[in-house]
Every structure is written in structure tokens, then in C-alpha cells.
Amino acid sequence: MRFIFKTDYDQDIRLFKHGGTKFWYGLLALLLVAMPWLVGEDMRDYYLAQLGFIWIYSIIGLGLMLLTGFTGQVSLGHAAFLAVGAYTEAILQKHGWPFGASLTAAFVLSGVAGIVIGLPALRVKGIYLAIATQAFGFIVEEILARWDSVTGGNEGLHLEHIDFFGFPIASEADFYFLSLGLLCVVLIGTVNLMRSPTGRALVAIRDSEISAQSMGINLARYKTVAFALSAAITGVAGALYAHKLQFISPEQFSALVSIQLLMIIFIGGIGSFHGAIFGAIFVISLPEAISAAKDWLPPSIGGQPGLEPTIFGLILVLFILFEPLGIYGRWLKVRTYFSLFPFYRRAMFKRQKAYMKSERLR
Amino acid sequence: MLNQLLQLALSGVAVGCVYGLIALGFVLIYKATETVNFAQGDMMMVGAFAALTFTEILGFPFWLGVPAAILAMGLFGMLIEKAVLSPILGQPAFSIVMVTIGLGTVLRGVVSMVPGWGTDTHALATPYSGQVVNFGEVVLSIEQLTIIADTAALCLVLYLFFRFTRIGVAMQATSQNQLAAYYMGIPVRRINMLIWGISAAVAAFAGVLLAPITFVHANMGFVGLKAFPAAVVGGFGSVPGAIVGGLIIGLVESFAGFYLPEGFKDIMAYIVVLLVLVLRPSGLFGETRNKKV
Numbered sequence: 001m002r003f004i005f006k007t008d009y010d011q012d013i014r015l016f017k018h019g020g021t022k023f024w025y026g027l028l029a030l031l032l033v034a035m036p037w038l039v040g041e042d043m044r045d046y047y048l049a050q051l052g053f054i055w056i057y058s059i060i061g062l063g064l065m066l067l068t069g070f071t072g073q074v075s076l077g078h079a080a081f082l083a084v085g086a087y088t089e090a091i092l093q094k095h096g097w098p099f100g101a102s103l104t105a106a107f108v109l110s111g112v113a114g115i116v117i118g119l120p121a122l123r124v125k126g127i128y129l130a131i132a133t134q135a136f137g138f139i140v141e142e143i144l145a146r147w148d149s150v151t152g153g154n155e156g157l158h159l160e161h162i163d164f165f166g167f168p169i170a171s172e173a174d175f176y177f178l179s180l181g182l183l184c185v186v187l188i189g190t191v192n193l194m195r196s197p198t199g200r201a202l203v204a205i206r207d208s209e210i211s212a213q214s215m216g217i218n219l220a221r222y223k224t225v226a227f228a229l230s231a232a233i234t235g236v237a238g239a240l241y242a243h244k245l246q247f248i249s250p251e252q253f254s255a256l257v258s259i260q261l262l263m264i265i266f267i268g269g270i271g272s273f274h275g276a277i278f279g280a281i282f283v284i285s286l287p288e289a290i291s292a293a294k295d296w297l298p299p300s301i302g303g304q305p306g307l308e309p310t311i312f313g314l315i316l317v318l319f320i321l322f323e324p325l326g327i328y329g330r331w332l333k334v335r336t337y338f339s340l341f342p343f344y345r346r347a348m349f350k351r352q353k354a355y356m357k358s359e360r361l362r
Numbered sequence: 363m364l365n366q367l368l369q370l371a372l373s374g375v376a377v378g379c380v381y382g383l384i385a386l387g388f389v390l391i392y393k394a395t396e397t398v399n400f401a402q403g404d405m406m407m408v409g410a411f412a413a414l415t416f417t418e419i420l421g422f423p424f425w426l427g428v429p430a431a432i433l434a435m436g437l438f439g440m441l442i443e444k445a446v447l448s449p450i451l452g453q454p455a456f457s458i459v460m461v462t463i464g465l466g467t468v469l470r471g472v473v474s475m476v477p478g479w480g481t482d483t484h485a486l487a488t489p490y491s492g493q494v495v496n497f498g499e500v501v502l503s504i505e506q507l508t509i510i511a512d513t514a515a516l517c518l519v520l521y522l523f524f525r526f527t528r529i530g531v532a533m534q535a536t537s538q539n540q541l542a543a544y545y546m547g548i549p550v551r552r553i554n555m556l557i558w559g560i561s562a563a564v565a566a567f568a569g570v571l572l573a574p575i576t577f578v579h580a581n582m583g584f585v586g587l588k589a590f591p592a593a594v595v596g597g598f599g600s601v602p603g604a605i606v607g608g609l610i611i612g613l614v615e616s617f618a619g620f621y622l623p624e625g626f627k628d629i630m631a632y633i634v635v636l637l638v639l640v641l642r643p644s645g646l647f648g649e650t651r652n653k654k655v
Contacts, residue, residue, distance in 0.1 A: 068456075074456050074459075119640070120636060120639050120640050123639070123640065123643050124639050124643045126455055126456075127392075127398045127455065127459065127598070128594065128598070128639060128643060130398075130456070130459065131590045131591070131594055131635060131639075132635070132636060132639050134587070134590070134632075135591065135631075135632035135633075135635050135636050136632075136636065138587075138628075138629055138632045139629050139632050139633065139636075142625055142628060142629045145625070146624075146625045255587070259463055259467075262460065262463075266457075266460050270457075301475070304474065304475045305474065305481065306470065306471035306472065306473070306474035306475045306481070306580070307471065307475065308471075309467045309468075309470060309471040310467070310468050310471030310472055310475065311471075312464075312467060313463075313464040313465065313466070313467030313468035313471060314464070314468055316460060316461075316463070316464035316467070317446060317461050317464040317465060317468065320450065320453075320457050320460055320461050320464070321446065321449055321450060321461070324453065324457060
């Protein structure tokens with residue numbers, strides 16, 4: 001059992017709370033860097049491609065976590081920001097912009113889109129916000145399909161390989177490192193943001209808007225910041241996503257994708273950085289697991305196209321019912337069990353009995 | 363010209379009634395439990411499949427099969443409330459919304475896997491399908507007229523139920539203030555369950571009405587996404603607002619499909635809802651209240 005003796009206020013906001021975390025994260029970093037040489041030759045491209053997807057989804061997860069997990073603003077239209085980033089990247093690459101410039105443009109443009117959709121968010125909250133963002137998602141999807149001259153309509157757009165400052169990103173390993181690097185940048189950026197006054201303000205808004213307001217937090221400003229940053233991060237992921245698939249079309253950014261993105265953070269664990277990454281790992285690997293399991297199932301069940309959404313939906317419902325903090329919550333429990341061994345109590349993480357809180361006032 | 367307007371208005375009203383009925387389902391649940399059921403459209407889809415099963419597969423006559431389907435859906439709604447929603451009552455609103463989203467996904471997936479339902483498109487044979495009435499120059503299809511008449515009848519029944527029956531008044535009390543209703547001895551949990559049952563039954567009713575127009579298939583529940591704008595336009599907590607909002611969305615869509623360039627028909631509902639949210643977030647019939655700490 002470890003006891004951290006605090007002698008300094010700075011210890012509360014330190015990136016690594018103690019030497020143990022430094023050691024384990026260092027080991028993880030080494031493992032991730034060595035990954036391309038660790039997996040077998042024959043399966044290397046496949047695994048690296050899947051890992052690349054996981055890093056991209058983790059970036060999206062972090063963006064969405066910033067908005068939904070930390071600021072408490074729901075977005076059912078996040079695929080639209082992904083689309084803005086992806087299309088910006090595809091179109092600018094076609095016009096011969098270098099990767100650094102087009103990625104920055106994707107970041108800025110989706111951030112602007114985030115501000116635009118953040119404006120109604122200043123007036124509405126909760127379920128209305130969910131509907132507003134969903135409406136925005138539908139409108140963006142329709143624009144992408146109809147604005148033929150720029151977006152290529154339903155035929156979509158093709159992308160070339162990235163030219164990363166003169167170094168072509170052609171192989172899966174190159175892309176793996178690029179997306180891992182960007183994930184690290186985004187991760188460190190968001191972690192630092194959340195321990196800054198801005199981040200604290202965002203969490204305060206999530207916990208109680210009225211209390212936050214009475215502590216002098218400008219709701220409109222911080223909500224706009226949250227929307228802009230979340231959309232911008234998602235836009236960066238969109239740019240990577242476009243290169244990863246090398247082909248984008250409007251139906252890759254439909255309302256169902258937005259829901260899948262929400263599943264990342266809800267299954268991973270709402271309100272934690274780990275959750276965004278656990279969720280991404282889960283969302284990418286579950287379809288692989290299902291298709292692997294199909295060989296074992298009788299064809300009358302295994303061959304059904306409805307199997308995957310059913311399992312996804314079921315897992316989502318079960319997680320919210322029994323483990324509201326998601327995979328991260330489970331990990332926290334396991335870790336606490338071992339670090340407190342043998343003093344762990346079942347009631348330690350017991351959910352408080354909650355009564356319905358009315359948003360109406362009567 | 364006038365005939366064309368009438369024709370467009372009629373089809374808009376008919377579609378709007380269906381949106382309104384689905385929106386009514388949202389509103390009933392929202393009023394009672396402050397939860398938004400994103401699976402409402404999928405409930406409608408299951409209801410339509412239930413009607414299909416009772417009439418086509420089990421061979422019930424139409425007038426017996428449809429009430430049976432509506433009743434079955436009512437029970438199904440209560441079951442879902444008991445099993446899934448009631449344990450997480452009081453959790454953050456969006457967790458509950460995610461549960462209903464997950465539920466909708468499961469319903470769609472399971473329906474597409476049920477033998478006999480599957481991913482195919484089915485036609486629900488109704489005694490009135492395909493008939494038209496010529497009223498001057500205007501061609502009225504009986505299907506559309508049935509939708510309008512049935513919606514009006516259902517609204518009347520619901521109004522009488524909420525106004526005059528003991529249980530309806532108890533439901534109103536619950537939706538106004540849950541805690542006070544507890545104190546008055548109203549079994550709030552049972553009322554919540556019943557509300558879910560009624561909402562599912564209304565969804566099944568909408569499904570049966572919509573079935574002759576769009577056919578029955580696993581993705582017909584996506585119509586439910588258009589019912590959100592309807593509910594918001596009417597003001598989320600208002601029962602008449604839901605129907606009016608549905609009619610507005612239906613009419614706007616119908617006219618946009620004719621007068622505006624292609625593509626506007628599908629997103630007009632969302633443009634309207636964004637405008638309403640920016641200009642008047644509480645909707646047409648909603649109440650604005652500030653929350654106290």
C-alpha cells in the first residue's frame with residue numbers, strides 16, 4: 001500500500017503523482033515505440049493498421065471527452081466535426097498544401113465549426129443541446145452530399161499519401177508513428193488544459209452551471225472554448241482519418257457514427273483521460289472480436305448483419321446500468337483492490353442512492 | 363395551383379401526424395420522468411412488426427390484430443421501463459439518454475435477426491390501402507385520411523384519459539412534481555411504468571399508421587429522428603405542442619420538397635429546429651423557468 005505524503009500544493013496538479021506512474025508510463029511508451037518490431041512479420045501491417053485506428057479514435061475520444069466528459073455538454077453531431085477536418089485535409093491536399101499547413105487548417109476550420117454550433121449551446125442545454133447538435137450533424141452530412149463541386153458529393157474524395165516535411169508517410173509503420181505522435185501531443189495538451197484554470201472552469205460548469213456562474217466563471221466564454229477545442233481536436237483526428245482510409249464520402253460521417261463516437265467515451269469511462277483511450281481500444285477491437293467469433297457461431301446467428309449493432313448496444317446498456325464509470329471505473333476498482341489489499345471493501349465504490357433531480361421548477 | 367397547395371398540405375399534415383404521434387411518445391415520457399427516449403422511433407418499428415406478425419403470420423383479422431399489437435407493445439414498454447430504466451432513475455440525464463440510444467440499437471439489431479422479420483421490407487395489408495377519394499381535382503388517399511382521423515381520435519382519447527380518469531390525473535400530478543406525488547400516496551414507480559407502456563402503445567399506433575406509406579422494415583424507426591424537431595418546436599413538455607410541432611414539421615417538409623431545390627426536404631426539419639432553438643428555446647408551447655440552486 002502506497003501513501004503519498006503531500007508537502008506542497010503543486011503535488012496535487014503534478015502530471016505524475018509518484019515514481020511508480022513514471023515507471024509504468026515510461027514502460028508503456030517504450031513498448032509502443034518498439035511495437036512495429038515486436039509483432040510478427042506476416043501480421044505486422046494488419047496490427048499496425050488497427051493500432052493506427054485506435055490512436056485516431058483516441059484523439060476523437062479525447063476531443064469528445066473534453067466536451068461531454070469534462071464540460072458536460074452533450075454532442076450528438078460530433079461526426080460533423082470529424083467530417084469538416086477530413087474534407088478540409090482532402091481538399092487542401094488536392095490544392096497542393098503541405099501536410100503541416102493543411103492539418104493546421106483542419107484544426108482551425110473545425111474549431112470555427114465548433115464555435116458556430118456552440119452558439120446555440122449558449123442558450124440551450126441538456127437534451128435540447130443534444131438535438132441541436134444532431135440537427136447540425138444532419139445538415140453537414142447533407143451539405144457534403146450535395147455540394148458536388150467541392151466535396152465530390154456521394155462519390156467522395158480520394159487522398160494521396162502524406163508528405164511529412166519531405167518524408168513520405170507510405171507504410172503502415174510510418175502512419176502508426178505519425179498518429180501515435182499526434183495522440184501524444186493531444187493527450188499532453190488536454191491533460192495540461194484540464195489542470196489549468198480553464199480546465200477547472202470547464203469541470204465546474206459540468207458539475208453545476210449555477211455554482212460555476214456564481215464563482216465568476218463566464219459560462220458563454222468557457223462553453224465556446226470547450227466547443228471550439230473539442231471540435232478542433234476532432235478535426236485533427238478527421239484529417240488523419242481521411243488519410244488512413246484514403247477515401248472519404250458523406251456516409252462515413254452519418255448520425256450513427258456520432259453515436260459510435262459517444263460510445264467510445266461512455267464505454268471507456270466518462271470524465272477520464274484513460275476512458276477515451278480504453279473506449280477507442282474497445283470500439284476498434286470489438287468488431288474484430290465479433291468477426292473472429294463468427295467462425296464459432298452457427299451461421300444462422302453469426303451471418304446476421306444485425307449481430308454487431310446488437311452487441312454494441314447491449315454492452316453500452318449494460319455498462320451504464322452496472323458500471324457507469326466504464327472500463328476505466330473497472331480498472332480503478334481492480335487497481336484499488338490490489339493497492340489496498342487486503343482492505344478493499346465492496347461498498348467502497350457503491351453508487352450513491354440517487355433521487356430524480358428535476359430540471360423543472362414547480 | 364390551389365389544388366396543388368391543398369394536395370401538398372394534405373400529405374404534409376398526414377406525415378406531420380405521424381411525427382406528432384412519435385413526438386407525443388417522447389413528450390409523455392419526458393413529462394413524467396424527464397428522460398428522453400431516443401428509442402421511440404425503434405419502438406414504433408417494433409410495433410409495426412408486431413402488427414405484421416399478428417395479422418400476416420398469426421392470421422388474425424386486421425381489426426383484432428392491430429389492437430393486440432398495440433397492447434403487446436404497451437406491455438413491452440412497461441417491461442423495458444422495469445428492466446432498464448427504473449434501475450438508473452436519478453442518474454445524470456445523458457446517461458439515461460445513452461441507455462435509450464443503446465436500446466434503440468439493440469431493438470434494430472434484434473429485429474433484423476428475427477426469422478420472418480429480418481432485413482426485408484414487408485407490406486402491412488390494411489383494409490384501406492390503395493383506395494383514393496376524388497374530391498374535385500384533389501386526390502385524397504384513404505391512407506392519409508385515416509392517419510389524420512386516427513390521430514385526432516387518439517388525441518381525444520388521451521385528453522379524456524388524462525383529464526377524467528383517476529390514473530390519468532395521478533400521471534399529471536407525477537409529471538408536475540414527483541416528490542409531492544410521492545407524498546400524496548401516488549405510486550410513482552408504477553406510474554412511470556404505465557407511462558412507458560402508454561408511450562410504447564402510442565408508438566405502435568403510429569407504426570401501424572405509417573406502415574402503409576413507408577412499408578415495414580428494420581430501419582423505419584429513423585423517422586423518429588424527425589420527431590425530435592417536432593417535439594422541440596412544440597415545446598418539449600407540452601402534449602398539444604407535440605402534435606402541433608409534428609404538423610408544422612410535416613407541412614414545412616412537404617412544401618420544401620416541392621418548392622426548394624432537391625436535398626432541402628430532408629434537412630428542413632433540422633433547419634427549423636435550429637432556428638427555434640436559437641430564437642425561442644422553449645418552443646411554441648413550452649414554459650420557461652429558471653432553475654434555482
